[in-house]
Amino acid sequence: xxxxxxxxxxxxxxxxxxxxxxxxxxxxxxxxxxxxxxxxxxxxxxxxxxxxxxxxxxxxxxxxxxxxxxxxxxxxxxxxxxxxxxxxxxxxxxxxxxxxxxxxxxxxxxxxxxxxxxxxxxxxxxxxxxxxxxxxxxxxxxxxxxxxxxxxxxxxxxxxxxxxxxxxxxxxxxxxxxxxxxxxxxxxxxxxxxxxxxxxxxxxxxxxxxxxxxxxxxxxxxxxxxxxxxxxxxxxxxxxxxxxxxxxxxxxxxxxxxxxxxxxxxxxxxxxxxxxxxxxxxxxxxxxxxxxxxxxxxxxxxxxxxxxxxxxxxxxxxxxxxxxxxxxxxxxxxxxxxxxxxxxxxxxxxxxxxxxxxxxxxxxxxxxxxxxxxxxxxxxxxxxxxxxxxxxxxxxxxxxxxxxxxxxxxxxxxxxxxxxxxxxxxxxxxxxxxxxxxxxxxxxxxxxxxxxxxxxxxxxxxxxxxxxxxxxxxxxxxxxxxxxxxxxxxxxxxxxxxxxxxxxxxxxxxxxxxxxxxxxxxxxxxxxxxxxxxxxxxxxxxxxxxxxxxxxxxxxxxxxxxxxxxxxxxxxxxxxxxxxxxxxxxxxxxxxxxxxxxxxxxxxxxxxxxxxxxxxxxxxxxxxxxxxxxxxxxxxxxxxxxxxxxxxxxxxxxxxxxxxxxxxxxxxxxxxxxxxxxxxxxxxxxxxxxxxxxxxxxxxxxxxxxxxxxxxxxxxxxxxxxxxxxxxxxxxxxxxxxxxxxxxxxxxxxxxxxxxxxxxxxxxxxxxxxxxxxxxxx
Amino acid sequence: xxxxxxxxxxxxxxxxxxxxxxxxxxxxxxxxxxxxxxxxxxxxxxxxxxxxxxxxxxxxxxxxxxxxxxxxxxxxxxxxxxxxxxxxxxxxxxxxxxxxxxxxxxxxxxxxxxxxxxxxxxxxxxxxxxxxxxxxxxxxxxxxxxxxxxxxxxxxxxxxxxxxxxxxxxxxxxxxxxxxxxxxxxxxxxxxxxxxxxxxxxxxxxxx
Numbered sequence: 001x002x003x004x005x006x007x008x009x010x011x012x013x014x015x016x017x018x019x020x021x022x023x024x025x026x027x028x029x030x031x032x033x034x035x036x037x038x039x040x041x042x043x044x045x046x047x048x049x050x051x052x053x054x055x056x057x058x059x060x061x062x063x064x065x066x067x068x069x070x071x072x073x074x075x076x077x078x079x080x081x082x083x084x085x086x087x088x089x090x091x092x093x094x095x096x097x098x099x100x101x102x103x104x105x106x107x108x109x110x111x112x113x114x115x116x117x118x119x120x121x122x123x124x125x126x127x128x129x130x131x132x133x134x135x136x137x138x139x140x141x142x143x144x145x146x147x148x149x150x151x152x153x154x155x156x157x158x159x160x161x162x163x164x165x166x167x168x169x170x171x172x173x174x175x176x177x178x179x180x181x182x183x184x185x186x187x188x189x190x191x192x193x194x195x196x197x198x199x200x201x202x203x204x205x206x207x208x209x210x211x212x213x214x215x216x217x218x219x220x221x222x223x224x225x226x227x228x229x230x231x232x233x234x235x236x237x238x239x240x241x242x243x244x245x246x247x248x249x250x251x252x253x254x255x256x257x258x259x260x261x262x263x264x265x266x267x268x269x270x271x272x273x274x275x276x277x278x279x280x281x282x283x284x285x286x287x288x289x290x291x292x293x294x295x296x297x298x299x300x301x302x303x304x305x306x307x308x309x310x311x312x313x314x315x316x317x318x319x320x321x322x323x324x325x326x327x328x329x330x331x332x333x334x335x336x337x338x339x340x341x342x343x344x345x346x347x348x349x350x351x352x353x354x355x356x357x358x359x360x361x362x363x364x365x366x367x368x369x370x371x372x373x374x375x376x377x378x379x380x381x382x383x384x385x386x387x388x389x390x391x392x393x394x395x396x397x398x399x400x401x402x403x404x405x406x407x408x409x410x411x412x413x414x415x416x417x418x419x420x421x422x423x424x425x426x427x428x429x430x431x432x433x434x435x436x437x438x439x440x441x442x443x444x445x446x447x448x449x450x451x452x453x454x455x456x457x458x459x460x461x462x463x464x465x466x467x468x469x470x471x472x473x474x475x476x477x478x479x480x481x482x483x484x485x486x487x488x489x490x491x492x493x494x495x496x497x498x499x500x501x502x503x504x505x506x507x508x509x510x511x512x513x514x515x516x517x518x519x520x521x522x523x524x525x526x527x528x529x530x531x532x533x534x535x536x537x538x539x540x541x542x543x544x545x546x547x548x549x550x551x552x553x554x555x556x557x558x559x560x561x562x563x564x565x566x567x568x569x570x571x572x573x574x575x576x577x578x579x580x581x582x583x584x585x586x587x588x589x590x591x592x593x594x595x596x597x598x599x600x601x602x603x604x605x606x607x608x609x610x611x612x613x614x615x616x617x618x619x620x621x622x623x624x625x626x627x628x629x630x631x632x633x634x635x636x637x638x639x640x641x642x643x644x645x646x647x648x649x650x651x652x653x654x655x656x657x658x659x660x661x662x663x664x665x666x667x668x669x670x671x672x673x674x675x676x677x678x679x680x681x682x683x684x685x686x687x688x689x690x691x692x693x694x695x696x697x698x699x700x701x702x703x704x705x706x707x708x709x710x711x712x713x714x715x716x717x718x719x720x721x722x723x724x725x726x727x728x729x730x731x732x733x734x735x736x737x738x739x740x741x742x743x744x745x746x747x748x749x750x751x752x753x754x755x756x757x758x759x760x761x762x763x764x765x766x767x768x769x770x771x772x773x774x775x776x777x778x
Numbered sequence: 779x780x781x782x783x784x785x786x787x788x789x790x791x792x793x794x795x796x797x798x799x800x801x802x803x804x805x806x807x808x809x810x811x812x813x814x815x816x817x818x819x820x821x822x823x824x825x826x827x828x829x830x831x832x833x834x835x836x837x838x839x840x841x842x843x844x845x846x847x848x849x850x851x852x853x854x855x856x857x858x859x860x861x862x863x864x865x866x867x868x869x870x871x872x873x874x875x876x877x878x879x880x881x882x883x884x885x886x887x888x889x890x891x892x893x894x895x896x897x898x899x900x901x902x903x904x905x906x907x908x909x910x911x912x913x914x915x916x917x918x919x920x921x922x923x924x925x926x927x928x929x930x931x932x933x934x935x936x937x938x939x940x941x942x943x944x945x946x947x948x949x950x951x952x953x954x955x956x957x958x959x960x961x962x963x964x965x966x967x968x969x970x971x972x973x974x975x976x977x978x979x980x981x982x983x984x985x986x
Contacts, residue, residue, distance in 0.1 A: 546843040
C-alpha cells in the first residue's frame, strides 16, 4: 500500500515521527529503570514506614547475595571450592564482605584503631575496670596460667601491651552469636549437600548495573576455579533477583511483545487489509506513551520502570482509537462521522477523568501512573482523531464483510432486566467468594514482586540453612545525633541480654556492645589511672608473680595514651576490620541517624517484653513483614478509595454528556457487570488480588466504557451500525490477543496484568454486545 | 565475619597444648628396650599403641618471666583420634574427629573446628601421622632427624610448612622404645617448653 502521495501528508507524518523521536530521546535520558516494587510504594507516611522502606530498599539485607555450591562430589570438594571462591572474591572490589564460615587470614591481623581504642570501647571487665591492683593481679595470674599451659604461645606478642586481654575480649564481643553448620571449616547446609556463602556487595540492590556486574563476576570467578569442576553455583538474594528479573522481564517481554505485536497486527491487517494502516495505528499509542512519560519525568523528575510498564498497560485502550477511526473515517461522510468522534472523545474523556483520580494520592507511584495514563490517553485520542484521518491512504475503502451483517442480525439482545439479573448474580458470587476466601488483598510484599515463586522458595531455603539471618524483626532508634542513638542502644543492652539468657531471642547484633556512646567512652577514659598510679598498681600486683615489669612498658604507655583519645565514632571505623558491620547497624537517615538491632530467633513470647523495653527506652520494635503488610494494606485502602472516586467521576462525566437517565443506565450496566464479574473470577482463579490486578481492572473499566459507549451509540443507519460493530470487535480482538500473551508469562506481574485484562475484555465485550442498545435515530 | 581474634587465641591455646598432649600420649617409662633402628621402625612401633594414659609435667621458660612456671595433669589417648588432656586445675581440651572442646575448670567452655584453624589442623595432622606411623605425612611437614643410643632415641622435627614455622623453631622428642619420655619445643620467640611424661597405662599390653 503506497504512502500518502501529497507532500503535505508526508510532511505531517515526518513531523510526527520526528517529534516522537525527540520525545523518545528525552525519555531515554530521564527514565530510571527500576523493577524494585518497593520504590513504587509510598514515600514515608510515618517514621516507621520510612525506616521500613529504607531497610527494604537499601539495607544490608538488600545488598546481600546468598550463594550455595552443590554437586555430586564429596563435601571436601565443596568446601575446597567454597574456600577458593571466597579467597578470589576477597580481592574483588565489588564485594564489601564475604563470609563462608572460614576464618579470614586478613582478619587475624590486629585492627589498629580497635586496638588503640581498646580501653575506651572494650568490655570494662577486661579493660578499664581491670586496671585496679586486684584486677591486674587477677589478669597477670591468668596470663601466667596461660603461659604455663601453652595457651599464650601465639598471643604473646600482644601480652606486653595488653596484659588484661582487653583486646581479646573486645574481639570476643564481635563474634556473631549464631553461625550456620560447619564442615571442613566452611558453612554447610545441615544435610551437607551444599556449601553456603554470603556476599555483601557495595552496590545497592536498586543499582542494577552494579548488581549485574557483581553477579556476573561471581559466576565468572566460580567457573574459572579449577576446584569448581562438576559443581554448580546457585545464587539468591534481592540483588540477584533484581538482576534476574530485569533479565527475565527483558527477554520475556521481548518475546511476548513480539508475539503479541504479530497477533495484533495480524488481526488489524485482516480487518483492514492495509499494511500502512496497521503501521499508522501504532503511532497514537506510541505518542501517548511518549508524551505521558515525558510529562511525568518533567513533573516528578524521573519515571520508575514500573510506572512506565503499568502506564503502558493502562494505555491499552488507545489501541482501539485508530480502529474506530479507520472503521468510520473510511466509508462514512462527515455528517456521519461527527457523532463517532464525539463518542470517541467522550469515551476518552471519561476514562481520563477516571485515571486522573489516581493522580491525587500520596503514593508517588500511583500519582505518576495517573498522570502518565491520563496524558497518554488524551494524546492518543487526539492524534487518532486529528492526524490519522489525514494520513489514511487516499481513496481507502473498508473491505465488504458479509459475516458482519450476519453477526449483527443474529446478535442476541438482552433486556436491561436480564442485565440487572447478571449484576445481582455477579454481586452474589462476589459476596460468596469473599465470605469463603476472606480478605482478598495480597499483603505479602515478597509475592508482590517480579520474582517467580520458585526463586523465592530457593531464597527462603538458603536463608533457613544459613541459620535464620532473615532479619525481619529488629529494634531501631532514630535520633538527630549519633551519640543519642548509641546511648539508647546501650540502654537496651541489658534487656536484650536478659531475653537471650531466657532463650526468648536467639541473638541480636547491637553496635553499642563494641562501640559505646561517647558519654560512656568518656567515662571509661576518666576512670583510666595516671601513669605513675598504674605503674605502682602493676608493681604491687606483680609482687608475688614472676613477670618482668619492663616487658609491660607498652601497656603503661598505651593506657597513658588512651587518656588523650577523643571518643571513637562510627566514621572512624569505616575503613577498618568492622567498617561494613558498623555501617549496617548505624547509618544516616536523612539528616538524622538510624541505629538498628537485628534480632534472630525471636519467640512469640519475646514480642511483648521487646515492645515494653522499646517503649520504656525510647526505641522502636519493628517486624518488617508485618510492617510491610500494614503498609500494603494502607496502600490498598487508599487505592480502593481512589477507585471509588474514579468510578464516581466516570459515572458523573457520562451523566453530563448523555443527559438521559435511561441511556446512562444502558451505558453503565455492561461496564459495572463486567467489572464485578471480572473481579469475582479473578479472586476465584488467583486466590488474591494485588496491585497489578487492581491497575489492570482500571484498564478494564476504560475498555468497558469504550465498548459500551460505542455499542450504545445511536447509529445513523445499518452501515454505520456495522462499522461500529466492526471497530469494537476488532479493537476487543486485538487487545485480547495482546494481553492474552501477557497472561502466558511466568513473571507474576505480567501474568496478573494479562489475566485480568483478558478476562475483563471478554466480560466487557460480551456484556456490551448483549446489553447495548444502538437505536437508530433515523 | 569480622571476629577472628579470640578464635585465634583459642586456636593457639589449643594448638600448643594439643601437640604437647598428643606427643605425651606416646610416652611411658618402660624398662630399657631395644631402640628402633630408624625412624621408620620408630613410627611402626608408636603406631601400634591403641590407648595410653600418662601423667605429665610441663615446664615453661619465657622471656616474660623471671622464673620458669609449670603445670601437671593427666593425658589420655584413644586410637584413632581421641585425645583428652586435663591439668590438675581442670583446664585442657578434648579432641574427637574434627571437633575440639576447650575445657576450663572441668567444664566445656568452647568448641573449635580443627580444619578451620590452619596451624591447629597442621598440628593435628602431624600427630595423627605420628600415631598412625604415617611417615610420608610427617615428612611432608617436617624435616626429620633420628638418632638412637642404647638408652634412648631422639627425633628432631624441623617445620617445613608455613603454618608451623612461625610457631616453632624445633621440636625434639626423646623416648625409649615405644615410650616417649620428653618433648621439648623451642618456640619461634625463643621461649622453651619441656613436657615430661610418666606412663600410667597402655594398651595393648606387651609393646615395649
